[in-house]
Amino acid sequence: MYISMKIVVIYKSKTGFTKKYAEWISKELSADIFDAANVNINMLAKYDTIIYGGSLYAVGIIGINLITKNFNKLRNKKIVVFATGASPSRDEVITEVRNKNFTTDQQKSIKFFYLRGGFNYSKLNIFDKFLMTLLKWKIKNKKQEDLSSDEIGMLSIYDKPVDYTNKKNIENIITYINS
Structure with a gap:
């Protein structure tokens, strides 16, 4: 059954x-x-x-x-x-x-x-966009050799979905x- x-x-x-x-x-x-x-x-x-x-x-x-x-x-x-x-x-x-x-x-x-x-940054609400912008600045202020692979990946996809x-x-x- x-x-x-x-x-x-x-x-x-x-x-x-x-x-x-x-x-x-x-x-x-x-x-x-x-x-x-x-x-x-x-x-x-x-x-x-x-x-x-x-x-x-x-x-x-x-x-x-x-x-x-x-x-x-x-x-x-x-x-x-x-x-x-x-x-x-x-x-x-x-x-x-x-x-x-x-x-x-x-x-x-x-x-x-x-x-x-x-x-897709453009689909985030205003608060999430603000938080992601802070994260992006934090990552960009690091030395290139100190970036993790996730951080490098995040920077590369930030502006294009x-x-x-x-x-x-x-x-x-x-x-x-x-x-």
Whole structure:
């Protein structure tokens, strides 16, 4: 007998990269999809699997408190969280993001994925533009030999939008959900 799983994809996206991944995942899994602004915890009761996507903001996943603050109510569900950022995927960064956003207990139940997104300064709100400008100045004031590869990369994409999204990147999430 086949039992169908009720799946929802929720996302919070500032510049569209997370939304793009959420839409691909939703389509691939025939899942409902909602912007996090339109979701409350009671809506999630009818779902067996909850997939949350948010962009990274100083290693914090935006909007993740929807999942973490309500973790005890969601504990009996399959929970997947993905975060998007402009940087290439690296184990130490993934560990840092996981440790900053989830308790040890939550890490046992929440499957986390990092998907490379992109950067588009023009789509940021005024406050984020201000913060990014401060960061750019801070990076530019360093000596060239003291710059990290991430800082060099950030300076190179600052003035021209970059999109590293790739539909292939969702394959591990789809495989995990279907397992």
